[in-house]
Amino acid sequence: MLLIHCPYCGETLPELEFAYAGEAHVVRPDPSTASDEQWRDFLFIRSNAKGPHAERWRHIHGCGRFFNAVRDTVSDRFLATYPAGTPRPDLSLSEDER
Amino acid sequence: MTISPSTLVPGIIAASDAATVTMAEPVARFSLRAHAAERETVGGALGLDLPTQVGHVAGDEIEALCLGPDEWLIVAPEGLAERIARTEIDAAHSLTEITDRELTFRIDGPRATELLTTGWPRDPDSIAPGQGRRTYFDGASVIVWRDGPEEWRMDVWRSFAPHVVSLLATGCAELVAG
Ligand SMILES: [Zn+2]
Numbered sequence: 001m002l003l004i005h006c007p008y009c010g011e012t013l014p015e016l017e018f019a020y021a022g023e024a025h026v027v028r029p030d031p032s033t034a035s036d037e038q039w040r041d042f043l044f045i046r047s048n049a050k051g052p053h054a055e056r057w058r059h060i061h062g063c064g065r066f067f068n069a070v071r072d073t074v075s076d077r078f079l080a081t082y083p084a085g086t087p088r089p090d091l092s093l094s095e096d097e098r
Numbered sequence: 099m100t101i102s103p104s105t106l107v108p109g110i111i112a113a114s115d116a117a118t119v120t121m122a123e124p125v126a127r128f129s130l131r132a133h134a135a136e137r138e139t140v141g142g143a144l145g146l147d148l149p150t151q152v153g154h155v156a157g158d159e160i161e162a163l164c165l166g167p168d169e170w171l172i173v174a175p176e177g178l179a180e181r182i183a184r185t186e187i188d189a190a191h192s193l194t195e196i197t198d199r200e201l202t203f204r205i206d207g208p209r210a211t212e213l214l215t216t217g218w219p220r221d222p223d224s225i226a227p228g229q230g231r232r233t234y235f236d237g238a239s240v241i242v243w244r245d246g247p248e249e250w251r252m253d254v255w256r257s258f259a260p261h262v263v264s265l266l267a268t269g270c271a272e273l274v275a276g
Contacts (some may be wrong), residue, residue, distance in 0.1 A: 063166035
């Protein structure tokens with residue numbers, strides 16, 4: 001079972017308390033001005049990364065909060081978790097530099 | 099062991115030398131939501147210093163458990179429900195009575211914590227006595243309160259209660275089956 005660190009609870013907890021919620025940082029375009037292609041991309045086109053992938057999770061059986069995580073899709077290792085609304089951390093930097 | 103909702107009345111539900119599972123008498127419950135800027139005002143009106151750390155509990159007769167960054171569970175003696183509901187609070191908030199949504203079960207005895215591990219993926223010792231958490235027990239979202247090293251309370255949504263209690267009752271017997 002994956003162990004996931006919730007940035008709101010400050011605890012590393014079993015996967016069963018969490019729900020996966022798709023790729024993170026997908027920005028919704030203004031539907032009144034977006035082209036069909038932009039709207040299609042927003043709805044359906046995802047990066048499908050092999051390696052570090054920024055994704056949303058929800059601590060549904062816990063604090064209830066959505067947050068973001070960078071997970072390596074090859075190893076399943078969580079590289080970082082961070083609050084919703086904050087930018088994807090630069091993992092090439094050390095933890096103190098971020 | 100089969101437990102039907104009609105057999106769920108306050109009192110002992112299962113007991114062995116390992117642990118005892120008791121359905122508690124009714125209490126008043128409220129769900130409180132407030133943003134950080136309003137937390138002190140809202141808490142003050144209720145006579146509570148609302149904790150900000152998830153899992154921490156404040157209060158005595160009226161208890162507040164911090165479930166999330168802007169969410170608290172308020173538990174109080176049944177007779178105080180009306181007074182809490184009528185509290186005048188001069189700040190943006192949501193205070194919703196959820197008294198009948200859950201049933202509370204006490205799980206205590208020398209192996210109470212071990213009994214909980216039958217359906218609980220979390221490390222029980224990540225919760226110190228005096229704290230609580232919303233968590234996941236064998237398919238159900240529940241709230242656990244750790245009142246002592248081997249004394250727990252579990253709030254279970256009533257439609258999930260027969261399932262959860264059946265598992266605890268089976269575990270109670272299994273732990274002493276040798
Ligand atoms: Zn959390």
